Amino acid sequence: MTWLLGAVVFLLGLLLSIALHEVGHYLPARRFNVKVTQWMVGIGPTAWSTRRGETEFGIKWLPFGGYIRMVGMLPPAPGTPPGRVRRWSTGPIRSLIDGARSMIAGAREAAWEEVGPRDHGRLFYQRPWWQRVIIMSGGPAMNLLLGFVFLSIALTGIGVSTAQPVIQRVVELSPAVTAGLRPGDRIIAYGNEPVRSWTGLTAMIRADAGRPVTLTVVRDGVTTTVPLTLGRNGQTGFLGVEPAYARERMNPAEVAGVVAHTGKEVAFSVVRLPDRMAGIWQAAFSDAPRQADGPIGVVGATRLGGDVAASDLPVTDRLLFLLELLGSFNIAVGVFNLIPLLPLDGGHIGAALLEGLKRGLGRLLGRRWTRPVDVAKTIPLTSAAALVLVAMAALLAYADLVNPVHFTS
Template sequence: MTLLMTILGIVVFAIGLLISIAWHELGHLSTAKLFGIRVPQYMVGFGPTIWSRKKGETEYGIKAIPLGGYIRMIGMFPPGTDGRIEARSTSPWRGMIEDARSAAYEELEPGDEKRLFYTRKPWKRVIVMFAGPFMNLILAVAIFLGVLMTFGIEQQTTTVGAVSDCVIQQSENRTKCAQGDQAAPAKQAGLQKRDKIVAFNGQEVQDWSALQSRIRDTIGPATITVERDGQRQDLQATLIRNQVGKTDGEGGYVKGEYVTAGFLGFTPASGIVEQSFGQSVDRMGDMMQNGVESLIALPTKVPALWDAAFGDGPREADSPIGVVGAARVGGEVLNLDIPPENQVAMMLFLVAGFNLSLFLFNMLPLLPLDGGHIAGALWESVRRRTARLFKRPDPGPFDVAKLMPVAYVVAGVFVCFTLLVLVADLVNPVRIS
């Protein structure tokens, strides 16, 4: 049964992956056709074609390796300075440029002269290249908001999960009381497990973050209003000053850092809590920020990733994972001893996170990524506007093909990083619990 559920989880994630890729390429396809660019191919996957069908002027198909996709647009790069589409050279760098240029005109047909990608205005090319990543962003936002607002997310609540027997400084790294330890204010006040704290000093509290903040800001007498067995009652507590973990402002703790603040002495219970639209948007903003920060920090994680793959280092929880690792996580999700609705929510979050990563990664201003073509079109627009401003001759389209040697280097780095992540995912995977 465990093996079957693992395979099912991997298959479900693979389907989500294919849908995400197809959705991405649909953004490029629809906007390219909108602006009259001829698109001979729309493919999901790489490698040998396992199914295809031609409709109109475009061949639609699925390839054997579901690790990406593409659409083929005619005239991605302008002709060379001599006006020729293909000009061979003994220089390997020049050869790369002309190979890319000739591939852009591989299926040129009569009448295509006015349907070339590079002949479109820069703003139209930006839209075509941005549309793919934007589709992934739309899908990520839709899934995240849908799950957060209908199912919710596990978080700490104002319900009491456990009451401390005594006062212990968190930096002491112990849980058992010692002789002479002062009784915890919550214990003295009569707070009990499963009590739901609904107000603090007469002010209603809706979430753990607000309650935690009020407790930490209070030293001395306080009124704790709880809901117990369907009835409200007030408990009188005297909060003391104690050393507690520093919070990150979102209910979590900063590892190894402590502050002196008000102390009541209980552990909040966790539960699935539906989020409002505003709360969901805030969480989406946090996810986006964390995604950008993780992308910037990616190079710093390579040493630990190498040690996890080829040494005896641990695989950190925030370590980069690839498609194989994500599929493996999908398999583990369906084996968790949690309700089915939780499993569905986690699978949806996994697919949404993948789409958010696709958006952020593709927006990097580097060829061969979509962001590289966007940067080229924007640079062309700046050059032409500057030329008009200073009444100089039109410099013409920016030849993105000249950057292909750099694109090959970037692609090589990406391939090496992908292989490193793949090895780590196979020999020392990120696991969930």
Template sequence: MSLTSVLLTVLGIAVFVVGLLFSIAWHELGHLSTAKMFGIRVPQYMVGFGPTIWSRKKGDTEYGIKAIPAGGYIRMIGMFPPGPDGRLEARSTSPWRGMIEDARSAAYEELEPGDEKRLFYTRKPWKRVIVMFAGPFMNLILAVAIFMGVAMTFGFQTQTTEVAGVQQCVISQSDKRETCKTGDPVSPAKAAGLQEGDRIVAFDGQKVDDWATLSDRIRETIGPATIVVERDGGEVTLDAVLRENAVAKKDGNGQVVPDQFVKAGYLGFAARTEIVPLSFADSTVRMGDMIENGVDSIIALPSKIPALWDAAFSDGQRADDSPVGVVGAARIGGEVMNLDIPAQNQVAMMLFLLAGFNLSLFLFNMLPLLPLDGGHIAGALWESLRRNVAKVFRRPDPGPFDVARLMPVAYVVAGLFICFTLLVLVADIVNPVKIS
């Protein structure tokens, strides 16, 4: 690897780390701002973990940066309610009970005079939901803003109605061959006189502005059709006779389904691809698809663990959609800077990488499991439900729900997450996901 390549790789990694730190700080800012808005005392706002490398106290909050850029946190006073007797309990010999009591003790260890009215658990459930949801929501805002901004200003690589090449003969796409054989019929595009560089503007009497519309019209047509193309500054009308052929199947979103074919109309040309900015409506649709794919990926995460294990500790191939951690994403950032593409393409790819990271943070943190934000949201919603049910049936108020009792579950979830993170880390080092 040349010195230039090394420097570009380091630059790409550094850019991603800066984006990572900003995303974490942005997430914690959501928690911090809403906590302060509802009068909850926040002693610490930290980006990163491990030893503190810089900090400054402003008001009653210490702001700082820690050495390991792998997360962040804010500390709120009174995350858990006191024990049944109203006091902090001594640590039990039971490990599970000890976890509950340690969590409750930690929530009170910085309690100061006057904090009795500034405790997290004393706030109404809807306020606690807002505080815990605000962090992930900030990541969602950032993901949408980056994605929509880049999509509408830079765009996506999109197939257009311009002809990049004309097929010489009719070949079933299921044959997966490119060369013609004796006896293969001449393609309708070649027979009609379609040429490379033509831009199709109308098909069988209807104007077409995009590839998706043109592709659907071609697939629906078997037999004669007129094609109007722009060529050398003018318009030329061609007469074609489309044939039935086996072509790639499309799903409901217009995306090609791998290794599945259907019988449809066939013209026989390759569409040129260009990077085309999207409209606000199209960008919104793409953003929705991105969120849907993110949800599907979270659901499918457990099923990908065996393949990830094989990629990390055996000779298994690392799939393109394999889970990637911070190290793997940083490596991808380094690869992006080494791609032989224009600088604006590199910037767009880095921004899309950051958008995907923020969307993942939002979706993952919304899982209703402690110690994730979604777990605290679920606890607050359950408390609200209990209190409202008691009110309807005129029963005594059950009081705040003691989330600390779920800490054993939180430790199990945290342990599983740590194991999964280590597995992804090993895979990212020994068998990383690569881009082309």
């Protein structure tokens, strides 16, 4: 029951993130007077909807994304009514060209079927390029903001339980016992090196197996130097103490640094996506292990949420991990959507920026460039990219079911 509750709560968090992503598009679209006919969370058949003014708000049955429908996303063909295609001579190359042209014309016609007589002047493609950049950037920006908010609650409000260079327990028959170290001793120096963290202390201890060293500790407010000889545990040094833990909280600037670092890691992962998806394929259809730092979909993230909730960690730590997971997922979605490829938001942003560049160059050269960048011409490539994205999502969902990433505390 705890697992199910955690999975449901985490899924609701994801749905809230999707909904707010679409709000990030919806609000600037309304601000710039673009007609929005639908605001939907999820895909597939509609589970519930209601109409407010000219916009239908609803929830779909499958929680794998969302969208808003803006009127006039595609400009009309230059000099031709939507849907008219010039016929070419036969032949395999011409057949491919005709097929692509038919696809483009069909997309234009479908887009213009919902344009009414009173909608002209409110079409997306008619907005200045910078307004289109703002509209399409709103969704990814909302995800990055949510990532910052979730991580701020986790890292600033709760704080990470971190090992301190303070002795909590001394292991029996260890060098620490022989040297007279006690619980409560704070280790402030290792030889001549100051100790700032437990991680740094353990790294120095492991490198000095069997060697005589001196520790400087603070005990009851008094600084004491303790000589001792480290033990051996295989090839690594051994002292025989366990650390005390305390919660360390980050300030907003440090959280912003975590967001930037996470976004950078996601960007590098996107570059390596083909290789990573090959690993997902192997994990799904062979005995290959699933990489813990590899791609994960909605199904896998929800399972992780359930695993965290059902773990034996303290409640505060479980909440911390859930918030960090939601924050990281939002950052990943925000960065991924900025890829300059349609149908992702980055494709529309790239087209609008290209139009702005052309207009700027036109002014410098004394030429007036009025045609918008025709994204309809990319429809064949967009369709192929959409199929690839759907296939990737399906593969991730299958791998998340048969060979999921497990949470280990």
